[in-house]
Amino acid sequence: MKYTLKRKIEEPFLQSKNSIIIGVNNEFIKLTGYSKDELIGKSLYEISFMLRLNDQICIDNIENDYNCYMFTKSCETREITILCKYLEHENEKMYFFKERVNSRIENKFHVINKLLSENKVGIGIYNASNLILLTANQLYLDLLGEYYDRKEIALGKKISEFLHIWEGSKAKEVWMNVVNTGESFYGKEIKIQTKNLGIYYIDNNIIPVIEAGKVKYIISIVEDVTEKILLRKSSEKTEKIIKQQKEELDAIIENMSNSLMIFDKNGSYTTFNKSARDTFLIESINVNKIGDSLKQYRYFDVNKQLIAYENLPAKRVIKGEKLLGYRMVMKINDSVVYADVNGTPIYDNEGNFIAGILCCRDVTGKIKHEEDLLIKTQYNFLNSMIDNLDLPVLRLSYPDFKITDINQKAYNFVKGLKPEIKSISSLKGQNYTEIMPDCDKVSVLKHIRNVLEKKETSYIKYRSIVASGKEMFVQKIYQPIVGINGEITEIVVIIIDVTKEIKDKLHVEENLKMQEEFLANITHELKTPLNVIFSSSQLFELYLKNNSLGDNKDKIRKIIYSTRQNCYRLTKLISNIVDLSKIESGFFELNLSNENIVYIVEDIVQSVSEYVQSKGMRITFDTNSEEKIIACDTDKIERIILNLISNAIKFSEPGDEIYVDVFDKDGTVEISVKDNGIGIAKDCLNIIFERFKQVDKSFARNAEGSGIGLCLVKSIVELHGGKIRVESKLGKGSKFNIELPARAISNLNNIHKNRQQNSKIEMVNIEFSDIYS
Ligand code: ADP
Secondary structure, eight states: OOOOOOHHHHHHHEEEEEEEEEEEEEEHHHHHHHHHHHHHTTTTHHHHHHHHOOTTTGGGOSSEEEEEEEEEEOOOEEEEEEEEEEESSSTTEEEEEEEEOOOHHHOOOHHHHHHHHHTEEEEEEEEEETTTTEEEEEEHHHHHHHHHHHHHHHTTHHHHHHOOTTTTTTHHHHHHHHHOOOOOEEEEEEEEEETTEEEEEEEEEEEEEETTEEEEEEEEEEEEEEHHHHHHHHHHHHHHHHHHHHHHHHHHHOOSEEEEEEEETTTTTTEEHHHHHTTTTTSSOOEEEEGGGGOEEEEETTTOOOOOGSSSSHHHHHHHHOOEEEEEEEETTEEEEEEEEEEEEEOOOOOOOEEEEEEEEEHHHHHHHHHHHHHHHHHHHHHHHHHSSOOOOOETTTTBEEEEEEEEHHHHHHHHHHHTTTHHHHHHHSSHHHHHHHHHHHHHHHHHHEEEEEEEEEEEEEEEEEEETEEEEEEEEEEEEEESOOOOEEEEEEEEEEEEHHHHHHHHHHHHHHHHHHHHHHEEEEEHHHHHHHHHHHHOOOHHHOOOOOHHHHHHHHHHHHHHHHHHHHHHHHHHHHHHHHHHTTOOOOOEEEHHHHHHHHHHHHHHHHHHHHTTOEEEEEOOOOEEEEEEHHHHHHHHHHHHHHHHHHHHHOOOEEEEEEEEEEEEEEEEEESSSOOOGHHHHTTTTTTTTOOTSOHHHHHHHHHHOHHHHHHHHHTTTOEEEEEEEEEEEEEEEEEEOOOTTSSSSOOOOOOOOHHHHHHHHTTTBBOOO
């Protein structure tokens, strides 16, 4: 049927020729929102797309009329009837788009519209006949997935397009049921799988809207509950894991070998595991609160101190202390349990104490093992020490101090004290304090007490004892051997012989005393001549003042003599001190020349014989040879001979005799000076050559002295390569022997200097200056 455009058409239309748009009226433009340019020239197929009709129909396929939904450019939904009219011209058609009266959705569902715009829940409205999405808010579109999340794409599409599977799906069944029965559907936590979003969960309300007795629209209200579900699922899973872990933990706690106890802030126990129940006899006694078990148990610390209630581990934990490996000894009746205790306070988020955990490990077995091991090690060590030590060692049992072991050295020592002891085996088992000499017993007990109290080594300084008839000095060490719990298991006594050290010490003390004496002596020696010289000068001054010099000639002569004598004395002292210092520092030198030693000695004897006679004594020279040339320092030889003669005079009485002999022996020359004076005690013979040594001053002597002379003599003899020795008997006299090597030195310019007699007299005067006139 051909249709001729005769009247003014007010309905929107488009005109096509060969399926291409060749014309639209203004109403059509108004209806669709597209401009003429956007429309003219497009194919009907393209126009169907633009108006999102393509899921319903392609305009080209409409023969007469077709009810459907189109969408404007701005995505508004319009329910329309499209009428097709064929025009007279070949292949030209007119399509009228007639909007149905009162069909606009936005005017229909006021409540829904509000919800749509609020966008709090996802809302999509479909037409019931073919389930095409007519409108939706952004939330709904978002739930359709990335590709469909814009109205331009999603509107006009069938629901089947959005879902992963539609045909045969549960969703289709539900939707079709709503369409067919007109009954709403409410689904909670429905698992949805979209093409783009994957799996998620929704609460879905599918509500039919009925018009004229027929289901016309379907409103789908969707709330995304995925997060909630996942959260719930994960918390369910966590809860399950926690529950499982708790069960496992409970089983572990219950079955662990350590005792575990948990208590609350009031000190009431909430948990005891099996080990704790067994250890603390929980089943048989009533333990509810901290300290309840005190009636059965007593608790001690490692120092064996009773632990007070307030200091029990649980009490300390309540106070906030953390315990790590706190060792405790628990005693019930006769049994002892050692435990290492760990304690931890537990706090809530606000830092309040909510519970305390105590974990006790029974270490009794370990301690016993350690103890055995320690004792064994100590025992082995002691045994090998006692056997191998080069010191006297004894082992004493504790507390009865019986000798349990003794090495050979200690046995020898004890035998020295108590010769009646016959063998080592007879000593074993005897009480140590009985064996020690009586004088030792008190101090032994004192030191053992010291060892017991302080649990540390005690030394007895040194003690003089007489063993095997000899004086001995010993030091004793009392060493307690302490068990693992700090108790003394035995005492080891070590005896150290310190006799040599003590004697050396006494010797040093004696030397010091001697030096003090020497200084006092030297001071006296210096002061005496100086005083004489000083008072002489005062006398002279007085005589001068009185003009009485002439009247006091005899006195003046004496004063001059005494002044000179004292000057000699000073000279001797000073030169002796200087020479001794030179010898000690290695600067003393001999002025050697080949001399007739017989002559030197005879000459010096001759020079002093008159002086000796003036002292009521006699001096005799004898020799077996007239001449013996040896290399020597004449001055020094004269000095030592004079020194020996001077000593002989000093320690002899008038009437006594002095013999000076020179003997030419094989390879040596022996010079001896012998007197029959007071002699020297045997025990002093060794010391008189030492520096500053003088035999007890209380002995009668008619001279002064510094104790340097013999030391100097010995040094000079030794510098000549010779030796000096003394033979003496108290009350009988002394003999000093000098042995010089009898050798001459060939390349010496041997000019025998005939020294002036004056200088020799001077030397005699000096050397004899300390003999009382
Ligand atoms: P000093 O200057 O005191 O005499 P010496 O070194 O010459 O010192 O002598 C040391 C000590 O040796 C003397 O003090 C004296 O006790 C003793 N002594 C030395 N010679 C004799 C002797 N011939 N007779 C007895 N005692 C002597």
